[in-house]
Amino acid sequence: MLIASSAPSGALVLVAAVFLASAVEMVEALTIVLAVGVTRGWRSAFEGVAVALAALAALVVLFGPALVHYVPLSVLRLVVGGLLLVFGLQWLRKAILRAAGLKAKHDEDAIYAEQVAELDGGTRGTSGSGRDTTAFAVAFKGVFLEGLEVVVIVITLGTTSHRLGLAAMAAGAAVVVVCIVGLIVHRQLSGVPENAMKMGVGLMLVSFGTFWVGEGVHVTWPGSDLAIPVLVACYGLVAWLTVVVLRRTGEGPGAGLAPTGEAAHG
Amino acid sequence: MAEDPIGSGRPTVIRWTVAFGRFWWDFLIGDTPELFVGTVAVIVAVAVICLQPGLRTAAAFLMPVLVTAVLLASVGRAARRARRDQSQ
Numbered sequence: 507m508l509i510a511s512s513a514p515s516g517a518l519v520l521v522a523a524v525f526l527a528s529a530v531e532m533v534e535a536l537t538i539v540l541a542v543g544v545t546r547g548w549r550s551a552f553e554g555v556a557v558a559l560a561a562l563a564a565l566v567v568l569f570g571p572a573l574v575h576y577v578p579l580s581v582l583r584l585v586v587g588g589l590l591l592v593f594g595l596q597w598l599r600k601a602i603l604r605a606a607g608l609k610a611k612h613d614e615d616a617i618y619a620e621q622v623a624e625l626d627g628g629t630r631g632t633s634g635s636g637r638d639t640t641a642f643a644v645a646f647k648g649v650f651l652e653g654l655e656v657v658v659i660v661i662t663l664g665t666t667s668h669r670l671g672l673a674a675m676a677a678g679a680a681v682v683v684v685c686i687v688g689l690i691v692h693r694q695l696s697g698v699p700e701n702a703m704k705m706g707v708g709l710m711l712v713s714f715g716t717f718w719v720g721e722g723v724h725v726t727w728p729g730s731d732l733a734i735p736v737l738v739a740c741y742g743l744v745a746w747l748t749v750v751v752l753r754r755t756g757e758g759p760g761a762g763l764a765p766t767g768e769a770a771h772g
Numbered sequence: 773m774a775e776d777p778i779g780s781g782r783p784t785v786i787r788w789t790v791a792f793g794r795f796w797w798d799f800l801i802g803d804t805p806e807l808f809v810g811t812v813a814v815i816v817a818v819a820v821i822c823l824q825p826g827l828r829t830a831a832a833f834l835m836p837v838l839v840t841a842v843l844l845a846s847v848g849r850a851a852r853r854a855r856r857d858q859s860q
Contacts, residue, residue, distance in 0.1 A: 514833045584815070596807060599807065603847065719814075
């Protein structure tokens with residue numbers, strides 16, 4: 507409580523944004539890893555996960571401090587803010603359309619079944635060390651590609667606010683929590699309220715993006731950092747009203763929409 | 773995953789560069805080019821406004837409005853397309 511009450515509001519929003527974004531992406535990655543582990547064996551799946559996590563951590567260590575030391579802060583804020591705005595608007599748009607029933611919801615069970623069917627039918631390639639190369643490659647790609655979005659969010663949010671360590675810890679905590687939940691519930695990942703989490707992340711990324719772009723071009727924010735939660739609230743209100751209007755104007759929203767197993771961009 | 777017609781027969785460096793470019797293209801533009809173009813337009817507009825020091829506080833109120841307009845335009849476009857697809 508002491509930490510929460512003394513920390514700037516920007517830090518809390520930062521932790522929440524990174525944690526939620528990481529959790530959403532890691533649920534998708536875990537679905538793939540579980541499918542690989544169950545169908546092809548756990549050893550190669552875990553090896554693929556370990557190598558992917560090491561590669562992602564290396565990206566954060568390599569690019570995070572380099573950005574902070576070699577790029578002027580105003581340029582960093584402008585570019586990073588722009589990236590966050592585009593990225594956040596994409597998440598928010600998709601979450602609004604899904605909440606309004608105009609886009610099929612992400613279905614982890616469908617992705618799981620699809621992966622299991624593909625892996626069951628695949629050939630069992632093994633390396634000299636006894637590693638199942640297919641299982642290794644699928645687990646590695648699943649974790650690495652989903653994790654890249656998290657790395658971009660960690661680096662951009664962490665470097666602009668000079669809290670790279672905090673952002674990395676929030677992402678790490680999300681990975682641990684999702685892994686523990688995944689181990690407990692095994693494959694009932696479809697129960698995770700993914701669209702609500704995606705909506706929350708989109709709101710925070712758009713708010714951070716607006717704030718940092720503003721800082722980069724010398725906007726004077728009333729209340730300084732306190733403008734971030736105000737922006738989150740305002741964009742949240744807009745998103746909620748948009749969903750309500752789309753539901754009211756639509757005829758039978760969501761009718762005939764099959765859940766999607768798409769993984770790219772959630 | 774579709775076959776990669778670009779990658780076949782090219783040196784590794786070129787294939788990696790193309791893949792890197794594709795990643796960022798999909799990441800930033802993908803199927804919503806209007807969000808990318810709209811965001812760039814908002815940034816340019818706010819940067820121009822902030823050249824006048826007296827307008828920098830006003831820009832704090834204008835910028836979220838412009839961002840909201842970009843979002844609503846993109847959502848409206850997608851909603852129209854989704855309803856048209858559903859009715860067909």
